[in-house]
Amino acid sequence: MxxxxxxxxxxxxxxxxxxxxxxxxxxxxxxxxxxxxxxxxxxxxxxxxxxxxxxxxxxxxxxxxxxxxxxxxxxxxxxxxxxxxxxxxxxxxxxxxxxxxxxxxxxxxxxxxxxxxxxxxxxxxxxxxxxxxxxxxxxxxxxxxxxxxxxxxxxxxxxxxxxxxxxLEGNQMRSGFAEMLKHGLIYDRTYWNKLKDTTALNTEDLDDLIYESVLIKNKIVSEDISENGIRKALNYGHTLGHAIESYYLESSEKTSLLHGEAIAIGMILEAFISKEKGLISNEEYQEIKYVISDIYDFVEFNETDIKNCIDLLIYDKKNEFGTIQFALLEGIGSIKINQQSDNELIYKAFNDYKS
Known part of the structure; x- marks a missing residue:
């Protein structure tokens, strides 16, 4: 390589x-x-x-x-x-x-x-x-x-x-695979297509897919090292994903989630928000939801869990002037940064995830 x-x-x-x-x-x-x-x-x-x-x-x-x-x-x-x-x-x-x-x-x-x-x-x-x-x-x-x-x-x-x-154990491999899926969703539809059928992947494919993922992240970071613009694309799935990860980390009643497990949920939720804002089609959203849900275990959220996760958004390091910032999909393989969502839409995203 x-x-x-x-x-x-x-x-x-x-x-x-x-x-x-x-x-x-x-x-x-x-x-x-x-x-x-x-x-x-x-x-x-x-x-x-x-x-x-x-x-x-x-x-x-x-x-x-x-x-x-x-x-x-x-x-x-x-x-x-x-x-x-x-x-x-x-x-x-x-x-x-x-x-x-x-x-x-x-x-x-x-x-x-x-x-x-x-x-x-x-x-x-x-x-x-x-x-x-x-x-x-x-x-x-x-x-x-x-x-x-x-x-x-x-x-x-x-x-x-x-x-x-x-x-590595399987759950650790899946945790890293979430970031690879993210790279496809935000940057390269062809790469996403390579990743989404995991039954067709083998160990010989993995080195090449890792190399391609590093290339994608490096291209984005090289354009914007200080995260004032396009590097924010890498935050897709992370605004809600980090809140979920933090909540499960602090709660004595919950089993902690690995980073990629939380980000996988965040990507589904933020894909739903993208759909509701007219940035991706329902077909694209259903594809994303199906692919990710097929790889990662379902996590149950009750109303208290959802409220606590939303409350944690205020501490997200990407916030500007007290406004919560999302990087949302604009079609599979493209991203739109500096987007907002109200709490009602976030609740709808959680409820759709649970359905």
Missing amino acids: QTIQANNYNVFFKENGYHYLSEILLVENYSKIFIIADENTSSHCLPRFLSLLATDVEIEIIELEAGEENKNIETCLQVWHSLTELGGDRKSIILNLGGGVITDIGGFIACTFKRGIDFINIPTTLLSMVDASIGGKNGVDLGNLKNQIGIIREPKAVIIDTQYLET
Whole structure:
């Protein structure tokens, strides 16, 4: 696979990534290498990664507890202290080996330690390969509110090795697949068509589909790194999806949803809003609803759940001047940003989802 050129860094694939890594560690003369991983990637991915890491630079492993609930400032404080105690300096580099939580929080830690040190993302989940590790967004949650604290700063590189996906359970693969479906819906009808019949897909297809998904996200981000315009297209499904994810994360009576599981619901809801606003046809909406519902488990919402999710929208980081912003579909493969919806229409979307 050819290397993808992003704004100020490259996305490497498989052996090309490890060749680059060995070279950059030598050329940049880093004082120390810190690898941030969680307990899962330490067990399942770190042995392979270390076997392919050719360097004489001293390596320190910092292991975090797994899970979205640990993507917070408290965890950052622990890592900042560890970096200090282990002799981290301005010439150290952080290698983030893990899923979206690790690349998000690891990037944020690197951007803020000593006013910023280099970092490289090595995503190990489908979600982080096609979304979280690409585009320079780094951050943490504020309580149950997603990604409220953060910075946009691009990594030194991203290295995608799909062999790590062999360690993932099916629900984690589906979580990442939601972002791939989103890329088709907002940007490329042909790509959506390739993805929507999952029975026709095999493991040989996956590498090519991941590559295409990264290309789509990179094209969008490269046009608008600071998210003032077209990059908002990537928020499709996320306005309501993040509210649902946050609500299920904070509720002691609910089982937490994976990011992609919540975003899948958000995409159905926001497709309904798109239909009601005349931006997509009913046929397109029914197609989207059928495809996504066939892949992801149905989630039951009662009236209290819906109200609580809607209440959380006010905290969405995309809001401007107190107005909730949606990226809505304008036909499959196209998007319309900076759209609004009243609560009545959002309730209708939830009720249609339940039908």
